[in-house]
Amino acid sequence: MTTESILQAVTGGERLSDADALELLRSNDLTAIGAAADAVSRRLHPSPVRTYNVDRNINYTNICTAVCDFCAFYRGPKSDEGYVLPREELLAKIEETVALGGNQILMQGGLHPKYKLDWYEEMLRDIKQRFPQVNIHGFSPPELYHFTKVNKLPLRTVLERLREAGLGSIPGGGAEILVDRVRDEITRGKVMTDDWLEVMRVWHQLGGISTCTMMFGHVETLEERVEHLRRLRELQDETGGFTAFICWTFQPDHTQMSDVPPAGSHEYLKTQAVSRLYLDNIPNIQSSWVTQGLKIGQLALLFGANDMGSLMIEENVVAEAGTVHYLSLDQIRDAISELGYEPRQRDVFYNLVDPELEQKAIDANRAAAERAAAARAAKAEAAEGAPANLVELEASS
Template sequence: MISPVTSPIQPILDKAVAGERLTREEGVQLLESHDLVAIGAAADAVTKRLHPEQFRTYNIDRNINYTNACTAVCDFCAFYRPPSHPDVYVLPMETLLEKIQETVELGGDQILLQGGLHPKLPLEWYEDMLRGIKDAFPQVNVHGFSPPEIHHFTKISKLPLETVLERLKAAGLGSLPGGGGEILVDRVRKEITRGKVLTDDWLNVNRVWHKLGGKSTATMMFGHVETLAERIEHLDRLREVQDETGGFTAFICWTFQPDNTEMDHIPPTGAFEYLKTQAVSRLFLDNFPNIQSSWVTQGAKIGQIALSFGANDMGSLMIEENVVSKAGTVHHLTLDTIRRCITDAGYIPRQRNVFYEYIDEYDPNQTPKTFEAPKGPLVELS
């Protein structure tokens, strides 16, 4: 009889599945491994422990970039323009409200509001924008202003971080997105960007926001100049803040999209590495309740397979997206396709809000399909 082959990383996987915390060294060992099947199975087991329900979720929102003017220089960004560039824009309020109205008509309850680091717009401009949105659409959550933007507002206004966040919250800011995280290691940040917030201040924006009662998401863009150890350091810094505040609702990772950027010489990272990194994130981030799939960068099929590699959420319908698409990655899914991806993966699709509360009507007689695993070796996905 042939004995089954035991993966050398199996003790680490067993530890994570049992709910024990992984060390940085163990996280690196997982990322160094090529045993995608074993890592994915462990991440799926953790997901099912945390989310034994038959549901997998999605939301409907719209990415609205109110300006593309930015004083930071990010080599990985194809969207921003220097403030003096002829293509610089700032959306007028009428256009902003039209975009939100379209989102509401499509069943959305949220907008993702982000821009560049504009050098001249005062804090009062952002407050007026938020009040205008909430006056017109009190039911819509504004998931707005990434930590680099918030940190930039403190410099422009010369006000303490807590004061800036309190004023934005009072004006209508509902939650913070995790944009501008990239890799939360200063060596990496200094190599790929100039004039932008470093790690401690990025984390502190979230820390203070959480202490004010706010919620936020966390992200990671990988597959460029970082090492595997630095990916784990990024996750560890997030885990530390979550231990302290409990304010992160979800983690989302995606691969760097090099086209049309100053870093287009870097080969794109494939689906194998994406699925492995997401799965390791699920195993390492033991205090994060939710992991989002990134179909926007990976496409529908990999986005669906990600539901078996640690994700319990398909992310957003994303009516509008301007940043990743500028880097040449354009995946568009309809609401029916997102729901079908969840159904075909063996789950019941449910619409949720940014706080991961169900906001749709549910038919208790609906049952999930029997899931059939995709045929063929996963190593061919990359």
């Protein structure tokens, strides 16, 4: 089939086959593929609304027993740069998130070799006791699988205990490419494909929801990208527990794979668009402005995405790889408005937040931005009036 006939079939409601998805990934007709993904997105989400979330990515530890060549964030158990967030610091981060209108935290960490399950249960209970209204979107499948090994407990028991302690939903981190050949090449000591999927399967069977992801543009083939999508679609056919899919390009800087040429925006937009066409049973696609920047992140809303993702008050993992894109809440909202959509804040279930609470979040973020700008101006003014040697000292610190 030609690209045109494939796109006509999928926009007409036919399920995209693996062979046709591969053909689209090989195609350079970005405009046509994007238009088809946009048509499918509009069919699934016909309202004039496009959404975003306000949350914070809290990495409670960077200590990890796995060795991932693509990761610039982790530190080995014996590293002097390893940390575990003190509980009060973690709670202070959540308090700041709530003050800015956040209704969720994304909480992930490395595979710490020491802590038992009761440590994580206590952390969850401390958070829920202080902030009962906040959803804890936490512990990716590699962490949860690791917990079963450290504690010598069945997966279902681990998930049940964490849910009882306050775990609300599971992020799709650690998927990379769900093909064992790829995982063997880029990581050691980390969950493999079937076990990653089994964590999600059991969580969904318990009534939980989760997101799913794909990090591409490294050692995988196009066929393996399609295999990754197929494994996700098959599990979603079985359980229906995935709320959203997020893909992004591998960020090679400061990693052991820094020689890999970075995938560009063309490849990102095409892969996201094909993902929207292929994952016909996953309702939402999030833009990855965190890795792509404002303009490509905005353009992603015309290539199959219906959600701008999170304000991301804090982000550490991608930043360690040297990719640092920060957007204000007004920038996210403006990016949506400029495309003719109404920007609306959502929760983890993709329910729209009450307009009064949404406006409070907008006002709080604007006030915080004004305070930050005033602080920067005051610091600059103080530096101008400081002795030259002091200015040089501050500049070098």
